[in-house]
Amino acid sequence: MAELGESPLWTADTGLRWLDVPGRQLHTLDLEGRHQCVPLSARITAVELGPEEDLLAVTSTGFGWLDPGSGHVEQFAEIVAAPVSMNDGGIDPRGRAWAGSAVRDGSRRGALYRLDGRGVTTHLEKLSMSNGIDWSPDGDELYHVDSTAGTVTAWQFHLDSGELDMPRLLRRIPEETGLPDGLTVDGNGDLWLALWGAGQVWRLDRETGETTAIVEVPVPCPTSCAFGGRDLSTLYITTANSGDAVGGGLLHAVDVPVRGLLPHRFSGGVPCV
Numbered sequence: 711m712a713e714l715g716e717s718p719l720w721t722a723d724t725g726l727r728w729l730d731v732p733g734r735q736l737h738t739l740d741l742e743g744r745h746q747c748v749p750l751s752a753r754i755t756a757v758e759l760g761p762e763e764d765l766l767a768v769t770s771t772g773f774g775w776l777d778p779g780s781g782h783v784e785q786f787a788e789i790v791a792a793p794v795s796m797n798d799g800g801i802d803p804r805g806r807a808w809a810g811s812a813v814r815d816g817s818r819r820g821a822l823y824r825l826d827g828r829g830v831t832t833h834l835e836k837l838s839m840s841n842g843i844d845w846s847p848d849g850d851e852l853y854h855v856d857s858t859a860g861t862v863t864a865w866q867f868h869l870d871s872g873e874l875d876m877p878r879l880l881r882r883i884p885e886e887t888g889l890p891d892g893l894t895v896d897g898n899g900d901l902w903l904a905l906w907g908a909g910q911v912w913r914l915d916r917e918t919g920e921t922t923a924i925v926e927v928p929v930p931c932p933t934s935c936a937f938g939g940r941d942l943s944t945l946y947i948t949t950a951n952s953g954d955a956v957g958g959g960l961l962h963a964v965d966v967p968v969r970g971l972l973p974h975r976f977s978g979g980v981p982c983v
Contacts, residue, residue, distance in 0.1 A: 715948030720938030805977030810840020842893035892934025937970020
């Protein structure tokens with residue numbers, strides 16, 4: 711059980727990995743259903759595929775390399791300082807890493823950053839809690855969540871340059887419904903969005919933002935989701951242990967009638983920052 715499960719990551723050779731962020735643990739569920747838990751040397755908020763065996767880690771303050779066998783984290787980029795903290799991240803179709811920062815005091819000091827071989831670039835500012843991020847199957851749109859603002863925004867994404875423009879508010883979630891959290895995109899281009907506090911994952915139409923399907927999660931606080939399984943039709947959902955709810959903090963899985971996409975791999979190399 712995780713205190714705060716996050717960042718599910720599926721690969722065909724390893725199975726599913728995910729984090730317990732405050733518990734500083736990397737969980738792995740391999741292809742045979744065996745579970746392994748590795749203590750981490752530092753707090754990590756998201757994990758992505760690296761260029762080789764090491765994973766790219768989003769740490770509390772920047773980016774680092776994670777050895778998944780030993781749990782050792784070696785930070786190479788320092789971006790923020792407390793009380794601002796890094797949060798969720800993702801890899802774009804050209805292999806650049808993206809991650810956002812969050813504040814919990816309502817000051818909107820969060821931002822969205824891009825990491826490539828040249829270093830770190832700031833793209834969005836004045837965010838409250840940068841969260842889920844993913845791309846359309848053809849890479850022409852980036853989808854981004856600002857949790858406390860309750861928004862899911864679609865940005866026109868330029869693959870060659872990694873630049874964003876022409877934002878489009880895809881969906882605003884009322885606070886009384888829940889907070890939009892992590893997301894993933896399926897092979898049809900629709901979004902699957904975890905709703906913290908609602909106990910649900912919504913499938914959103916990529917054009918209209920309308921809810922086209924709902925997965926009921928038996929705990930109040932799902933945090934993120936990712937496709938996996940041998941045919942990428944299992945939706946794995948991480949959750950938080952929110953107190954009295956039985957099953958909070960466990961990994962949940964549900965078969966869905968669509969297939970997901972494999973994650974991209976960071977290929978920017980070690981930046982000089």
